[in-house]
Amino acid sequence: MTTFPADQIPVYYINLASRPDRRQFMQEQFARLGIVAERVDAATIADVGEDRMAPHIDPRNPWAMARVEVACVMSHEKAWRAMLDAGQDYAVILEDDAVMSDGMKAFLDPDFSNGLRPELVKLETVGERVRLGRTVRRVAPRFGVHQLLASHMGAGAYIISASMARRALADPRLLRMSVDRYLFTRDGPIIPHRRLYQVDPAPVVQLEFYRGDKPAGAEHSDLKRDRDGHQAGAARPLSHRWRDTLSRIAYTLRLVMHILPDPVARRQKRRQVPFAGDL
Numbered sequence: 001m002t003t004f005p006a007d008q009i010p011v012y013y014i015n016l017a018s019r020p021d022r023r024q025f026m027q028e029q030f031a032r033l034g035i036v037a038e039r040v041d042a043a044t045i046a047d048v049g050e051d052r053m054a055p056h057i058d059p060r061n062p063w064a065m066a067r068v069e070v071a072c073v074m075s076h077e078k079a080w081r082a083m084l085d086a087g088q089d090y091a092v093i094l095e096d097d098a099v100m101s102d103g104m105k106a107f108l109d110p111d112f113s114n115g116l117r118p119e120l121v122k123l124e125t126v127g128e129r130v131r132l133g134r135t136v137r138r139v140a141p142r143f144g145v146h147q148l149l150a151s152h153m154g155a156g157a158y159i160i161s162a163s164m165a166r167r168a169l170a171d172p173r174l175l176r177m178s179v180d181r182y183l184f185t186r187d188g189p190i191i192p193h194r195r196l197y198q199v200d201p202a203p204v205v206q207l208e209f210y211r212g213d214k215p216a217g218a219e220h221s222d223l224k225r226d227r228d229g230h231q232a233g234a235a236r237p238l239s240h241r242w243r244d245t246l247s248r249i250a251y252t253l254r255l256v257m258h259i260l261p262d263p264v265a266r267r268q269k270r271r272q273v274p275f276a277g278d279l
Contacts, residue, residue, distance in 0.1 A: 005036055008035070010038065010086065012083065012093055013095070013098070037094070042075040052074070053070060055176045063187065083160075090161055093159075095157070098206060104123070117195065122196075123204045126153055126154040126209055128153060129271055130149075132273075134263075146198050146199075147196065147258070147262070149191075149259060150270060152273075211278055
């Protein structure tokens, strides 16, 4: 078990044993930024039992995933359990293709998490157009922290609280969808949430979306290769589509309740969150 310094919340990064190139890529960044991190051995397709795959051969599941994607969810669960087993209130979870800007370390200050008391803070961007609320905190000082009020895929870099980790691990809905869909989209149960935030500009971007020079080979994703070859579930019955429609209506009503008290959110149009390293 890694001993984290008192001036830094724990950082866990998920890495396949078969990808030492990505492990080196992450370790070089941690050394450059002065970050202490613990590696989480990523789950593989061999770890995914038939019971865990059952929801993904159900034609009624619109979020059916390939076995490698289920292993990805299980890897995040391993990181959450490591955090909880160590009795930590907050932790940063990173995938091993996270490109970190120089501002990343500011978000590891325990005063940031203890002061804001977030459930989730999305540290990355994937270039989607999102709606953000007013600035609730400024960090270092170029970064704004806003309530996230729209779906924003990606689970390459985020801060999670112990209470949110426990909630997700106990929720059977996580068995049916990807981690980013569960945590950061309207298909999951989290958005909108008073303590769900997006950092703008984002201090992290995944290699897939990074515009700078990329380490040779590290950009190659085992997950993307296997996911691209996966055939999603069949068309859903009409009854399920009606249920989805009702769920979207309920989501919209919840969102309105979040936006109405926030004049910034009412005025703001959806926009892309840039990566801080590109500015």
